[in-house]
Amino acid sequence: MAEVEIRAVSKAFRRTHAVVDLSLSVGDGEFVALLGPTGAGKTTALRLVAGLETPDSGSIRIGGRDVTGDAPADRDVAFVFQQYSLYPHLSVFENMAFALRAPIRRVPEAEIRAKVQEVARLLHIETKLHNKATQLSGGQMQRVAIGRALVRSPSIYLMDEPLSSLDAKLRGEMRLELKRIQTDLGATILYVTHDQTEAMTMASRIGVVEAGRLMQIGTPREIYENPINAHVAARLGQPMINLLPAALFAGIPPGAKTIGARTEHLMIARSGGDVSATVTRVEHLGDQSHLHLDLGGRPVVTLADPEARLGPGDMVSLRLNKPLLFDAAGGRVAA
Numbered sequence: 001m002a003e004v005e006i007r008a009v010s011k012a013f014r015r016t017h018a019v020v021d022l023s024l025s026v027g028d029g030e031f032v033a034l035l036g037p038t039g040a041g042k043t044t045a046l047r048l049v050a051g052l053e054t055p056d057s058g059s060i061r062i063g064g065r066d067v068t069g070d071a072p073a074d075r076d077v078a079f080v081f082q083q084y085s086l087y088p089h090l091s092v093f094e095n096m097a098f099a100l101r102a103p104i105r106r107v108p109e110a111e112i113r114a115k116v117q118e119v120a121r122l123l124h125i126e127t128k129l130h131n132k133a134t135q136l137s138g139g140q141m142q143r144v145a146i147g148r149a150l151v152r153s154p155s156i157y158l159m160d161e162p163l164s165s166l167d168a169k170l171r172g173e174m175r176l177e178l179k180r181i182q183t184d185l186g187a188t189i190l191y192v193t194h195d196q197t198e199a200m201t202m203a204s205r206i207g208v209v210e211a212g213r214l215m216q217i218g219t220p221r222e223i224y225e226n227p228i229n230a231h232v233a234a235r236l237g238q239p240m241i242n243l244l245p246a247a248l249f250a251g252i253p254p255g256a257k258t259i260g261a262r263t264e265h266l267m268i269a270r271s272g273g274d275v276s277a278t279v280t281r282v283e284h285l286g287d288q289s290h291l292h293l294d295l296g297g298r299p300v301v302t303l304a305d306p307e308a309r310l311g312p313g314d315m316v317s318l319r320l321n322k323p324l325l326f327d328a329a330g331g332r333v334a335a
């Protein structure tokens with residue numbers, strides 16, 4: 001494993017600025033997630049590191065070596081794509097062994113067997129090694145796709161939404177397993193996702209990307225608690241942060257035009273708060289319930305206290321507790 005350094009890299013496709021002046025380093029053994037909406041430039045950033053795209057400007061270093069002009073095969077990276085793209089006619093074993101069988105690698109057969117078996121155990125697919133790739137469930141296929149990358153020991157693993165085709169339950173399980181494997185192997189991973197839970201639970205640092213630009217990078221906690229602007233604040237947190245006009249509340253510092261209130265910033269009482277709101281809906285999600293409110297014509301969503309027994313039409317009183325403050329342009333304002 002090795003450190004990867006992206007320095008001031010830009011890439012445009014005709015008039016689309018897919019990646020703009022991106023600087024980012026992934027430390028040895030670190031798990032960095034790029035989080036952003038569709039079209040933000042996450043995949044392009046990954047493809048630039050892999051060498052599948054050439055930057056218009058900037059440079060990329062892997063393990064201290066400038067690889068900007070190198071072909072993908074010379075970069076020592078392993079890529080896991082969104083689609084499994086397994087070879088259907090080959091067994092699970094052969095799919096995983098494939099990269100090790102490249103003639104230039106000259107890996108002895110005994111070593112290939114040992115490595116594939118070790119990784120298969122890690123991914124809990126050791127009993128499937130002789131199945132054809134097509135005789136697997138979606139979750140097993142995705143494990144094989146990840147396993148194909150893990151049998152190699154590249155400088156960095158590049159992963160592009162590898163869990164997005166799995167159902168919610170499997171995604172949750174694979175999140176835990178991928179994190180465990182990364183920790184066990186001390187693997188360096190640059191991971192692309194639009195799923196905030198994946199980024200929050202697996203990454204040591206999250207880079208929030210918007211319209212080709214890296215807006216903020218930090219630990220999940222830093223990004224969640226201390227977002228630099230309203231865009232970043234809206235990327236993390238469920239239910240999404242409520243962005244409300246400051247004018248709805250009294251005593252807000254001058255300069256603050258928008259209040260960012262996450263559920264923990266909103267105290268709900270029957271009376272005695274700063275403003276009153278009407279319950280429009282209570283949404284039961286099993287492990288939690290979301291309380292939808294109307295605050296002066298604006299929708300507000302927060303977590304419902306299961307004890308409160310609120311229903312549509314009930315009036316509640318809201319009190320702000322140290323919310324985030326943003327200026328007219330969405331930039332953060334000190335409280």
Ligand SMILES: Nc1ncnc2c1ncn2[C@@H]1O[C@H](COP(=O)(O)OP(=O)(O)OP(=O)(O)O)[C@@H](O)[C@H]1O
Pocket residue numbers: 013016017018036037038039040041042043044045194
């Ligand atoms: N080969 C290409 N030719 C032209 N435009 C492209 C090409 N690849 C990407 N783009 C454009 O660059 C922008 C960034 O795309 P990219 O795939 O990197 O975004 P993304 O954040 O990975 O999105 P998603 O989550 O949907 O995969 C988009 O506007 C996309 O349409």
